Amino acid sequence: MKTLSVSLLAAACVAALSLWFSSAAVLPEMLAEASITPTRQAFLTSGVQIGFVVGALGFAVLGLPDRIHPARLFAACAATAALVNAALLVTPIGGNAAIAARVVTGALLAGVYPVGMKIAVGWGTRDRGFLVGLLVGALTLGSASPHLIALSGGANWRVTVSITSLAGLSAAFLMLGVQLGPYHAQAARFDIRAVTRAWTDRRIRLAYAGYLGHMWELYAVWSWAGAAMAASFALRMAPEDALPLARIATFCAVAAGGIACIAARWIADRIGKAQVAILALAVSGTCALAAALTFGGPVWIVVAVFVLWGFSVIPDSAQFSALVADFAPPEQAGSLMTLQTALGFALTFVTVQATPVIAASTGWPPVLALLALGPAFGLVAMIRLHHMGRR
Template sequence: MADTARSRKSPTAGRPAFLARSFNASRGTAIKTLSISLLATACVAALSLWFSSAAVLPEMLAETAISPTRQALLTSGVQVGFVLGALLFSVLGLPDRIHPARLFAACAAAAALVNASLLIAPVGGNAAIAARVATGALLAGVYPVGMKIAVGWGTRDRGFLVGLLVGALTLGSASPHLVALAGGADWRVTVTVTSLAGLAAALLALGVRLGPYHAQAARFDIRAVTRAWTDRRIRLAYAGYLGHMWELYAVWSWAGAAMAASFALRMAPQDALPLARIATFVAVAAGGIACVAAGWVADRIGKAQVAILALAVSGSCAIAAALTFGGPVWVVVPVFVLWGFSVIPDSAQFSALVADFAPPEEAGSLMTLQTALGFALTFVTVQAAPLVAGAAGWPLMLALLALGPAFGLVAMVRLRRMAES
């Protein structure tokens, strides 16, 4: 009997060598394109879970009285959960030891089910807050793990690949505001739609293949995460990321409230809220588009240089937002849209820099730890923002957000000088 294995012919059998190489290259490009497309779409769907409660908070308040502290916890609870989950994943090295696409799928499906529990939990109660914390913890197995998959597909175009993924994250984060607008007064529609999106993300992730630069750690090694402090390049990339995160989620969480308060000084409150929601979606979605473009540019002029430009613009927008608060709508909206456009594209470059400097088998854990520290900081700013705004006004709160980009700017200038020298 002929050997079955030998009887199978490869797609390139009998072809000249140069045609075989061309066929394999084309096939590899097709697989890469499909995998990255599926991954990006899954991120858009899964990250819609993040702000599913924040987007419908006004409708929840119309149904049930919720204290200011609990209102903030419904939003910042996701950050707390994400930090706890990311720390656990990074310390255990799970993104580098488990098949990342399967880990992504499992976490997205579980997060969707937990998010759906908001439909039966008392509005604003302990169970609802616990569900938001659990959702955040599970999303730590989605976003950082997705970056681990993306960096495994390339080195020269790594800035673009991670930028595409962060752009998907941004669009996913913005989507609940649009769903809430379409859902009208029934906040349960938004929760249902985002939960279904999370389940769809899990199915999409199962179709994602791993790239040729993917590396898996053979065993658990706690020393992998200590590289964040022993390698000065990674330490500076972390510092830039922390400065960036100081403002990012505060802007995403409270831009709508800030604009609604600003618009209400010139129009009826019932008209101000829908306009603020549309403007918030446009501002956050603009950042998603900027991520992709910035990634393409970063692969050509340098990741640190793109981060420097983004930090400078977003910091300036924070000051401009404070100065124009209460002004004409046609002035306030462009400032916030530019802020949304510039506040996120550097995020991908900080992660790509860590992946560049880290050993491939440690990149997943180090990027996960990076996001854990950054999101720990966002808990402070997200929780403090409405308190500062209530005590001192929105203009001062918006201006204080410029401190983060200023800190990150110093770190990235130092990193660029290191690279040049």
């Protein structure tokens, strides 16, 4: 029962999370049909981020995962998100209704991934690290999938939106076969006192700082790596060849992180969570600078840099939440992790929104270099946290 339920859950996460970047993956085809300002282009992706923040806080405050069977809540949110995503097919391209649909999709996905994580950890204690890594890997693979799906749609972006919407509906059906594990427990309601502890407890504050540095680059890379690589490749080949190659490279880059997530949880149990975060932040920050320096260079070098960036940008994600859980009082751990997630995704709204706007005026290399500021900030925080543990 455990293997079946966890397998169905992981598959459902992959399918449902394909909705996240369904518009970003087909933006070039949308621009071929309609003129969309850089700001509105960004809103089509960053709207999901802000919707997720509002949704996550709303679910936590209302305690919905405890009032509704988690698997049914996941299914309902995935199905509804799929229908809202399909609204992109009938709303004006880049219009207010399309952006609103992206915000609502993000809010509904807050009932998918966090709830899926809660279901997963209910199936084990000793292998909980593996279960968390598996779900983060599923999130990563699902986020990568629209770039691969976009290749099948060719110039017709509506095919990609339709396929991702059907994937969201399939996630709902998959969840009908998921059972709750023997270690399933109620989630605590959001405790406003967690805000104070997040600031006064230095260990938690440093874990938050590391997470914010990580989130500074993560979704900006996932959202715009394809656009950056397409622009870089276009300096070496025909634009009609650059875009398909950029999509394949983006899928490989993001999907590589999914493999790294599972390995990171295994390594963290042996060398420590902070050490894994330090290594990942150092590599991803270096890749950000390398991406700026190699922009417009040989295609194989650019692809290699972005794939390594994608591999290193995500495996530390679960470590920050685990560190907060380690340091927090048990009765506030859930609220502190919810607050951490909300702050991180709120920050991604800024970076995802700003990246294409700045790139339109300065070019891609300066923007890619700026993304290195996040992991540099997080790296300093995690080194300090590591030194605290050695005292």
